[in-house]
Amino acid sequence: MVPLGLIAIVTVGDILAPPEVHLGPFLAAAPAVTASFAGPRTTACVGALAVLAQAVVAIVRTSLTDLNHSLQITALIMISVCVTFFAYLRERHEKQLTQLRAVAEAAQQVVLRPLPRRIGPLRIASVYMAAEAEAQIGGDLFAAVRTAHGTRFIVGDVRGKGLEAVGDAALLLGAFRAAAHRQADLPSLVASLEGTVSSNLDDPRAAVSATAAPSEGFITAAVLDIPDTTSVLHLINCGHPPPLLLHEGLVTALEVCEPAPPLGLTEFAGSPFAAQSFPFRPGDTLLLYTDGVIEARDDSGAFYPLAQRMAALGTGGPQRLLRRLREDLLSHTLGGHLGDDAAMVAIQRVRSE
Structure with a gap:
């Protein structure tokens, strides 16, 4: 709920902000936070939702072809892809550690029998x-x-x-x-x-x-x-x-x-x-x-x-x-x-x- 709430707050704040204020870059925090605890699928979904929110802000404030918002959307897509990949690596590493821990416990039961x-x-x-x-x-x-x-x-x-x-x-x-x-x-x-x-x-x-x-x-x-x-x-x-x-x-x-x-x-x-x-x-x-x-x-x-x-x-x-x-x-x-x-x-x- 924290990443979703962050997306909602930033989106509403960016729409209501003065023209010279741009809060869109803060949307990158949502997929980054998600990657710290969730898997790659959830991270990718949050990243896509953040990109969609940035597009909505661009349409409401100016247009999708506006240079500023186009660059923000492109940067947000790249960041979302990167953190999704990192979430995939972290999840794979955690699975390997879980397997190694299970092997170590089994080895202890064999070597050092109670x-x-x-x-x-x-x-x-x-x-x-x-x-x-x-x-x-x-x-x-x-x-x-x-x-x-x-x-x-x-x-x-x-x-x-x-x-x-x-x-x-x-x-x-x-x-x-x-x-x-x-x-x-x-x-x-x-x-x-x-x-x-x-x-x-x-x-x-x-x-x-x-x-x-x-x-x-x-x-x-x-x-x-x-x-x-x-x-x-x-x-x-x-x-x-x-x-x-x-x-x-x-x-x-x-x-x-x-x-x-x-x-x-x-x-x-x-x-x-x-x-x-x-x-x-x-x-x-x-x-x-x-x-x-x-x-x-x-x-x-x-x-x-x-x-x-x-x-x-x-x-x-x-x-x-x-x-x-x-x-x-x-x-x-x-x-x-x-x-x-x-x-x-x-x-x-x-x-x-």
């Missing part, structure tokens, strides 16, 4: 937060695989961003889901993951040229095995932030004695992977996370105190814990925006009934 709320004796919750508002996928990853004797988890962070990081995350998650069932122990599983990541990074087809520098990509990851029948968990940490364990209101970081290098750095791996066991009793809650959580800063530059906040907000189950942590994390950051992608997985062992 975790079930219950696996065996475990209650689970997960959340993924992108640093960019329009982003739907990134290099942070997590997954869970059910085995005959328990559940295996992985949480990781790919070095870098963009499609390359997404590809590396998909590669690691696919390898984890395939190998978690076959490998009898946790060190063999992590060794298999290391082989998959290293072979991909060493792919000669990925090199730009023979003189290109070797790839510096790697993936930090924490891989866990949580048995069903014993109150322990087994952990191998490959350069990832340590999981946090909430037990009776106290939060402890599960620091392993022999941390492994990140996946993909085979030249630094001097010894086989070794798993370390930690108590994981009924009622305990375990939090897996990526560095985007603990590296989030407030306006003063202070990092987010995850362990302290988990101890304060950790009651009520994993779903409530992650919901409250997410809200608290966003309120901590400057403007509610994260500087990096962040992911969290909360796992609670159910008390026996």
Whole structure:
């Protein structure tokens, strides 16, 4: 209605104005405004209506052959054609963005599958937060695989961003889901993951040229095995932030004695992977996370105190814990925006009934 009202006002004003006053050029604003929100068809219709209004003004005031009005009509036609073309380009671009966003959301569902709320004796919750508002996928990853004797988890962070990081995350998650069932122990599983990541990074087809520098990509990851029948968990940490364990209101970081290098750095791996066991009793809650959580800063530059906040907000189950942590994390950051992608997985062992 705004462009139509503008055409009506300018037309009436131009007809009633003194002979030396010409308001016709303002009619060009009508198709220009329409192109900012409507499609090419609507823009073209408004432009045609503006040209018709200019012709009516010319007939009423002088004639269509008057030089001044002829030039105004010609200029208005050219402007209407231009803005209609721009409206067409904008509409096509919006369709492409919509399609890309739909593909990204579908890719996220395939690569980063939502975790079930219950696996065996475990209650689970997960959340993924992108640093960019329009982003739907990134290099942070997590997954869970059910085995005959328990559940295996992985949480990781790919070095870098963009499609390359997404590809590396998909590669690691696919390898984890395939190998978690076959490998009898946790060190063999992590060794298999290391082989998959290293072979991909060493792919000669990925090199730009023979003189290109070797790839510096790697993936930090924490891989866990949580048995069903014993109150322990087994952990191998490959350069990832340590999981946090909430037990009776106290939060402890599960620091392993022999941390492994990140996946993909085979030249630094001097010894086989070794798993370390930690108590994981009924009622305990375990939090897996990526560095985007603990590296989030407030306006003063202070990092987010995850362990302290988990101890304060950790009651009520994993779903409530992650919901409250997410809200608290966003309120901590400057403007509610994260500087990096962040992911969290909360796992609670159910008390026996």
